[in-house]
Amino acid sequence: MGIGIIVLIVVLAVLFLVIGFIWMTYNGLVRLRNQVKNAWAQIDVQLKRRHDLIPNLMETVKGYMKHERETLEAVTSARNLAQKAIGTGVGAQAKAEGELSSALSRLLAVVENYPDLKANQNFMALQEELTSTENKISFSRQYYNDSVLTYNNKTQMVPSNIIAGMFGFKTGEFFEVTAAAEREAPKVSFG
Amino acid sequence: MWEQIRSNQTRTLVLVVAMGLLLLLVGYFLGEAIFGSGIGGLVVAILIWVVMNLFAYFQGDSMILAISRARKISPDDHPRLYNVVEEMKIASGLPKIPDIYIIDDPSPNAFAVGRDPSRASVAITSGLLERLNRDELQGVMAHEISHIKNRDVLLMTFCSVLLGTIVILAWFGSRMMLFGGARGGRRSSGGGGGYATLIIVAVAILLMILAPIAAQLIYYAISRKREYLADASGALYTRYPEGLASALEKIAGSTQELKTANQAFAPMYIINPFRSKGRAASDLTSTHPPISERVRILRSMAGGASLAAYEKAYQEVRGSGRGVIPPSALVGETPVAARKAEAVPAEPGKVERARETSDLLWKYSNYGLVNCECGTKLRVPPKLRGSSIRCPHCGRVNPLSSRP
Structure with a gap:
């Protein structure tokens, strides 16, 4: 039982802790990195859901809104552009989706002038779906940003930043809304 | 950050350990006083506790839902409720959307059960469902999902089993001592043993009386703390504290008691189902903090929605420096702004909501629905025989089509 054994035990314990x-x-x-990836996938799911809802919405609305061709076409073309933008990078996709959001909100504002349409059961169900999908998009974006914040904190704060540096964990990128249209929601007023 | 809210809960841990020690003490002294063996008492106490825990873990959620007479709904039954729950599932990052149940009861309340986030359920009474608008419903569901996400359901089940075991032991102990007679004296063969036995019996009696009360108080303290935390996470998920605040206010306006509530599950509800009018505000014997205080805290968050904003509002309202959110959850948090109230275009009004909910309940009682041409809705009882029904309003005879 020499000092050697005690030193050995201490060294082993320290090694074990490290x-x-x-x-x-x-x-x-x-x-955390997987959580960020997964959160990103969630946003895509919700965006796709919105794309799928729009043809259905157009079909229902068409019969009632004969005088709103422009508004309807704006939504359809924004949707087509947004679908094309899939896979072209975060910035481009966010911009196209932003345009689609504002085209849709213009359409929903115009609906106020068509009481028959507003009372249509089919339309009411669609509107709930659309409202909820918009919410889900923003909540999935919120969760993505929350996840990125947690992950970035971990990669930058002492002591976990040492490990992050050793194994090359890069910080994540926040999902900023870049489209000008999305940042300032359109104000539609009816005198 | 906020995922740490469920771990690293020093104060909660201390309270749970205190309850566990209480259980061991009761077991030991009752065993010593009744069969003259403290270790035997310990074994009995731990056995009862383990069996009850296993049952609560595997059967607890289905039992609570069955006792509350909750019915599971499908997405088509109530699309808005389903959507709101899914929105909160996304915001909180739960792995799976919880099962949604509705309870046919006019008293407004809601609760969450489920031992882990991928096997959870939320339930809401019809009375609450028809009272709340979309934002308020979102607030309530965010609060319930926070309970799931923060693992409160598991913690509170664990605590209520501890409490239940202590109560059962004390009850049995008192019966055995009264009717079976304390036989502790048997052991006093050694010199001076009589005196020691007397002390043991005295301690056992004291514990029998005090332990259930102390355990209950600890249990309430844990429960109240978890309610504040669920409010804070709920505000964070929705980014809209006002939704939950105004829902709580609507709930507080009602004095109806929930018919199917059970004392043991009270902490799972959004508000205490047994609250009685005029109870002292910061009562030690309540599972929930007073609603008015919860509303005041949510409204004092000053445009923020982060946990730090809640912490600050909490300290302001309670007028003390002690916070409620574990400091580890606040590290590295950035300010989060609450969103503005937005006018939802398709928001159904109060009457439509009540109609929607009652339609759902009729459907669940197997009533058929016939829409007469004059606009009258005819409810067809499941036991009605015949192939047609006459509208009492306009006199038309409507055929009863394919009923199960």
């Missing part, structure tokens, strides 16, 4: 710390931090970082 490895445990690296292990847990690394796993935590991977979990």
Whole structure:
């Protein structure tokens, strides 16, 4: 029982603690990075859902809104552009989706002038779906940004930043709404 | 950040450990006083506790839903409710959308059950469903989903089992001592043993009386803290504290008691189902903080929706420096602005909401629906025989088409 054994035990214990710390931090970082990826996929799911809703909406609305050709066409073309923008990068996609949002909100504002349409059961159901899809898009964006914030904090704060640097964890990018149209919601007023 | 809210809860942990120690104490001293073996008492206490825990873990949620007579709804039954729950599932990042149940009861309340986030359910009474608009419904569902996300359901089940075991032990102990007679004296063969036995019996009696009360108080303290936390996370998920605040206000306006509520599950509800009028505000014996205070805190968040904003509002309203949110959850948090109220175009009014909910309940009781040409809705009872029904309003005879 020399000093050597005691030193050995201490060294082993320290080594054990260091490895445990690296292990847990690394796993935590991977979990957060996957959470960010998953949150991003969620946004895409909701955007696609909105694209799928629009043909249905147009079909219902068409018969009632004979004098709103322009508004209707704006929505259809914005939707087609948004579908084309899939896969062209975050910025372009966010811009196209922003245009679609504002075209849709213009349409919904015009609906106020058509009481028959507003009372249509089919339309009411669609409107609930549309409202909810808009909410889901913004909530999935919110969750994505929350996840990125958590992940970035972890990669930048002491001591987990050391592990993040060692294994090359890069910080994530926030989803900013870039389209000018989305930032300032259109004000439609009817005298 | 806010995911840490569920771990690292030092104060909650201390309280749970205190309850556990209480259980062990009761077991030990009752065992010592009744069968003359403290270890035996401990074993009995732990056995009862384990069995009850297993039952609560595997059967607890279905039992609560069955007792509340809750019915599971499908997305088509109530699209708005389903959508709101899905929105909150997305905002909170739950892995799976919880099952949604409706309870046919005019008293406004809601609760969440489920031992882990991927196997959870939320339930709402018809009375609450028809009272709330979309934003308020979102607030309530955000609060319930926070309970799931923060693992409160698991924690509160664990605590109520601890409490239940202590109550059962004390009850049995008192019966056995009264009717079976304390046989502790048997052990006093060694010198001076009589005196020690007397102390043990005294301690056992004292514990029998005090332990259930103490456990209950601890349990209430844990429950109240988790309610504040669920309010804070709810505000964060919706980015709209006003929704929950105004829902709570609507709920507070009602004095109806929930018919199917059970004392043991009270902490799972959004408000205490047993609250009685005129109870002292910050009562120690309540599972929930007073609603007026919860509303005041949510309204004092000054345009913010972050946990830090809630913490600040909490300290302001309570007038004390002690916060409610664990500091580890606040590290690295950035300010989050609450969103503005937005006019939802398709918002159904109060009457439509009531109609919608009652249609749903009729449907669940297997009533058929015939829309007469004159605009009258005819409800057809499930036991009605015959192939046609006469409208009492206009006299037309309507055929009864394919009824199950």
